[in-house]
Amino acid sequence: MSSKRDLTFRQLVDLSFGFFGVQIAYALQSANISRIFATLGADPHQLSFFWILPPLMGMIVQPLVGKYSDRTWNRMGRRKPYLIVGAIIAVAVMLLLPNAGSFNFPARLFLGLNMAMWFGLFSLIFLDTSINMAMQPFKMMVGDMVNEKQKTQAYSIQSFLCNAGSLVGYLFPIFFTWIGLANAAPEGVIPPSVVWSFYIGAAILILCVVYTFARVKEMPPKEYAEFHGIEIAGQAGNDGKNVTPGPDRASEGLVKLLFKAPGTFWTVGLVQFFSWSAFLYMWTYSNGAIAANCWGVDMASAGAAATEGFQAAGNWVGVVFAVQAVGSLVWAAILPRFRSIKLSYVVSLLLGAVGFASIMFVHNQWVLFGSYFLIGFAWAAMLALPFTLLTNALEGSPYMGSYLGLFNCTICLPQIVAAATGGAVISLVGSQPAMLLTAGVFLVLGALSVHFIKTK
Numbered sequence: 001m002s003s004k005r006d007l008t009f010r011q012l013v014d015l016s017f018g019f020f021g022v023q024i025a026y027a028l029q030s031a032n033i034s035r036i037f038a039t040l041g042a043d044p045h046q047l048s049f050f051w052i053l054p055p056l057m058g059m060i061v062q063p064l065v066g067k068y069s070d071r072t073w074n075r076m077g078r079r080k081p082y083l084i085v086g087a088i089i090a091v092a093v094m095l096l097l098p099n100a101g102s103f104n105f106p107a108r109l110f111l112g113l114n115m116a117m118w119f120g121l122f123s124l125i126f127l128d129t130s131i132n133m134a135m136q137p138f139k140m141m142v143g144d145m146v147n148e149k150q151k152t153q154a155y156s157i158q159s160f161l162c163n164a165g166s167l168v169g170y171l172f173p174i175f176f177t178w179i180g181l182a183n184a185a186p187e188g189v190i191p192p193s194v195v196w197s198f199y200i201g202a203a204i205l206i207l208c209v210v211y212t213f214a215r216v217k218e219m220p221p222k223e224y225a226e227f228h229g230i231e232i233a234g235q236a237g238n239d240g241k242n243v244t245p246g247p248d249r250a251s252e253g254l255v256k257l258l259f260k261a262p263g264t265f266w267t268v269g270l271v272q273f274f275s276w277s278a279f280l281y282m283w284t285y286s287n288g289a290i291a292a293n294c295w296g297v298d299m300a301s302a303g304a305a306a307t308e309g310f311q312a313a314g315n316w317v318g319v320v321f322a323v324q325a326v327g328s329l330v331w332a333a334i335l336p337r338f339r340s341i342k343l344s345y346v347v348s349l350l351l352g353a354v355g356f357a358s359i360m361f362v363h364n365q366w367v368l369f370g371s372y373f374l375i376g377f378a379w380a381a382m383l384a385l386p387f388t389l390l391t392n393a394l395e396g397s398p399y400m401g402s403y404l405g406l407f408n409c410t411i412c413l414p415q416i417v418a419a420a421t422g423g424a425v426i427s428l429v430g431s432q433p434a435m436l437l438t439a440g441v442f443l444v445l446g447a448l449s450v451h452f453i454k455t456k
């Protein structure tokens with residue numbers, strides 16, 4: 001096996017730079033989807049159903065990207081073809097989605113949704129499919145091209161770019177309002193501040209992804225096989241290009257790999273179930289909770305989403321989500337100081353639970369900074385620790401991409417369950433602020449579940 005050479009800091013940044021643009025798109029979606037669909041006419045009991053689509057598409061797309069990119073070798077690379085195609089589709093959809101209320105669709109309802117909501121629904125499907133397609137290759141390229149010594153640094157850089165992109169995406173609507181774009185619009189129409197946030201986010205996304213695409217050169221198959229010390233399936237030509245390291249045409253299917261997954265896959269997945277359910281509630285109900293508690297909007301009244309208070313709260317959601325990203329950056333620097341990865345996981349989730357629970361009792365918009373800062377601690381742990389635990393358990397496996405894709409189901413499935421049951425839960429607990437308290441309970445259950453994880 002050849003020596004595993006180090007990459008320069010510039011190379012490590014180039015490897016993940018496109019993630020900055022992808023995360024802007026993801027942040028715009030996370031912070032504004034409930035606001036967009038409420039503006040288009042959805043009531044609070046419908047909102048969670050729209051959130052089924054993003055994780056559902058992720059659960060379908062990311063395992064397939066992992067499986068097929070494990071076996072893709074061409075002039076563009078191994079993971080990069082999926083990256084560029086996903087980015088192009090995401091840009092196209094980002095230009096269309098925020099205009100769902102401006103296309104003068106017929107007002108008639110179909111299955112309880114108006115035509116604008118149906119357009120938004122299908123746009124959301126394509127947006128999340130493309131974001132997932134563009135996001136997954138970045139995680140895989142780090143696994144492909146970075147040695148064990150630098151992997152922590154590489155994922156730290158990726159985490160920093162992820163949170164930096166989130167900050168930009170979350171703050172765009174309030175920034176565009178500050179420079180003079182209208183933050184209100186006729187009923188059923190998305191405000192210009194949100195529309196232009198998506199436009200500029202799309203431009204940054206494609207520029208960042210093209211930069212990574214141009215700067216990063218993936219290893220040819222023979223070099224990859226030597227770098228990872230794995231066997232080569234097939235015969236190599238003189239240039240080493242006609243080889244397939246690891247999984248070949250006879251590779252195992254995703255279902256069979258799932259049955260052979262290490263125990264860590266399932267025990268971390270249990271923690272993921274509670275953690276991602278909590279954050280699904282945050283993305284879905286923060287706008288309504290903040291509007292009700294801090295702007296005094298009666299969210300049960302007709303036309304609540306058209307009020308200035310609701311739209312102002314929508315901008316503030318971007319601000320507090322940005323505070324969450326800052327909290328995540330700060331806590332990410334502290335996490336490596338813990339001697340026990342499981343202890344750091346538990347502490348992070350419990351502090352996040354305190355942040356969630358406090359939102360129900362906060363009626364001052366500025367005090368929410370403390371709540372969402374603590375939530376950022378849980379987010380930092382969720383971005384880093386599950387992948388650290390899993391990749392350690394998969395050391396030497398030729399199916400790294402496939403397993404990382406499958407592991408995404410532990411992120412997507414809990415969101416689908418939480419979204420599907422959200423209408424029933426809000427009827428039970430009574431309000432959108434109470435849904436954030438419920439999210440805190442979920443994080444406590446996640447912290448208790450860390451006990452079952454076996455570490456190497």
